Amino acid sequence: MTISEFRNLKELVNNYILGVRINDLPKEEVLQKIEGFLSDGKQHYVVLPYAEFLVKAKEDFEFKEILNRADLCLAEGFGVIFGSRILGQPIKNRIMGVDLVKAITDRFGQKRKIFFFGAKEGAAKKAAENLGRELNIETLGGFIDDSRAIQKINLSGAEILFVGLGMPKQERWIARNLPQLPRVKIAIGIGGAFDFISGRVERAPKWMQKAGFEWLWRLIIQPWRIRRIYRSVAVFLWLIIGEKISRRLKK
Numbered sequence: 001m002t003i004s005e006f007r008n009l010k011e012l013v014n015n016y017i018l019g020v021r022i023n024d025l026p027k028e029e030v031l032q033k034i035e036g037f038l039s040d041g042k043q044h045y046v047v048l049p050y051a052e053f054l055v056k057a058k059e060d061f062e063f064k065e066i067l068n069r070a071d072l073c074l075a076e077g078f079g080v081i082f083g084s085r086i087l088g089q090p091i092k093n094r095i096m097g098v099d100l101v102k103a104i105t106d107r108f109g110q111k112r113k114i115f116f117f118g119a120k121e122g123a124a125k126k127a128a129e130n131l132g133r134e135l136n137i138e139t140l141g142g143f144i145d146d147s148r149a150i151q152k153i154n155l156s157g158a159e160i161l162f163v164g165l166g167m168p169k170q171e172r173w174i175a176r177n178l179p180q181l182p183r184v185k186i187a188i189g190i191g192g193a194f195d196f197i198s199g200r201v202e203r204a205p206k207w208m209q210k211a212g213f214e215w216l217w218r219l220i221i222q223p224w225r226i227r228r229i230y231r232s233v234a235v236f237l238w239l240i241i242g243e244k245i246s247r248r249l250k251k
Contacts, residue, residue, distance in 0.1 A: 027100070033071075043187075124140065164192065
């Protein structure tokens with residue numbers, strides 16, 4: 001690692017929550033970082049954790065390492081923001097996956113080839129259509145074997161890859177397969193963003209997003225997610241309180 005690379009890494013290390021590094025950057029700076037990633041000749045990946053990510057990382061060391069090796073780890077869920085406040089290291093910037101997909105396609109979609117991979121059959125394609133037919137976006141929906149996905153992504157010549165396989169599958173997929181995608185400059189795990197952009201799933205009202213009540217909205221429209229929501233709320237809060245106490249005892 002060069003001195004400049006070390007300085008850039010040090011610049012990005014802002015917060016650790018349950019052992020996971022979170023970078024606190026506004027969206028415009030994130031886009032500037034991505035622009036740099038696209039031109040530096042290396043491969044990069046970005047993760048967007050919410051509370052359930054950090055619960056999973058607490059019990060799965062390999063997954064935690066995948067998150068911590070990411071070039072950018074940006075707080076998507078309000079729970080991560082709330083947890084950082086409890087720990088006395090408040091994260092100011094929340095980067096929503098849906099908004100980041102739209103911002104990246106708006107800024108780079110005319111000049112860079114983009115690939116949408118994952119989600120239910122048809123969702124990725126519909127999401128691409130909704131973002132603009134004039135953009136250079138190719139899609140592959142469904143949950144298929146690695147070799148077929150790698151072949152199609154490589155044939156597309158895509159430089160930006162969005163992977164919507166859900167946590168932790170998408171992060172593991174990127175970490176495992178990015179070296180086999182030499183043309184891809186940046187891969188981003190975006191969870192259910194394709195479902196929202198395609199219109200298959202309705203986003204929470206703006207006021208609920210700002211108040212951090214997306215979990216309640218998801219529970220209302222998708223009650224079968226109650227177990228995951230429980231992990232994202234109750235278990236996460238319990239772990240945060242435990243970390244708060246542990247940090248105080250170490251002082």
